[in-house]
Amino acid sequence: MPPDEAPLRERTRRAVQDRMTLAAIDLFVEQGYDATTVGQIAAAVGMSERTFFRYFSTKDDVLEHVSAHWRARVGADLAARPAAEPTWLAARRAFDGYVRETVEQGRALALLGVIYASPGLHGRHLLRLSRWTEAIAPALRARLDGTPDADFRTAVQAAVVVTCFEAARHAWVASGGESSLDELLDRAMESAARLLDGSA
Incomplete structure (x- = not known):
């Protein structure tokens, strides 16, 4: 809604x-x-x-509130991408709003740094990443209707997309914000393009 x-x-x-x-x-x-x-x-x-x-x-629910918002947003944006668009490109473009708005707001870089530096917080962060895969899976699954092993391929694609997303964020934090999150995510998604489109 x-x-x-x-x-x-x-x-x-x-x-x-x-x-x-x-x-x-x-x-x-x-x-x-x-x-x-x-x-x-x-x-x-x-x-x-x-x-x-x-x-x-709990205090941690504050972080879940942020994550839940973006999981729902990216999942909806992915579902709205053109059906004929290559899967890897659709998945990449679905994160445009996240990248633009979180960079503009100026809090994400420092917050991710806090999360990555705390073993307890990082563990809960990894749990939330599994929820990211669940959030984008329906839109990916819709692209595979009628294909063999659609459920398995959806699970693989969702995991790869979220791994690319997280790898880009890790690199962004490691660079202290000097690298572009937008470009890092481009590079990560491009490296996975063949797998995501089922051509590998």
Whole structure:
């Protein structure tokens, strides 16, 4: 359901979650994830700790909120790509919104650095990557209807796409933002093109 068609109560809740999320990310980057308390996040948006728990069950749910938003967005964007477009190109273009908006917002690079540097956070991040594969799989599966081993090929394609996405983000963080995330993702996806299009 598009945001403007969601019930008012749902949109209001999502807006509050978004405010809390931005405040939390800024605190995670400034002082570290472990050092940031729920009370500090709530205070940053003028709310009580009790109010925070009306919107999120744990501090980590803030990061899941961000990931869930982008998983749904990229999955929808992939489903909307032209059916005749090569799979690898459609998958690459589906990430355009993510790349553009996260780079413009200026928080993703530092946040990913915090996540990669923390074993606990990184472990939960890897779990979220499996949810990325689930989010894009339906759109990939639709491109394989009527082909042999469609389910297996979908699983392989989704895993490759997400691996390319994550490899590009790792390289971006390692470069300190000097490399272009857009170009890194291009390179990663191009290297997988033959496999994704089933020609390998």
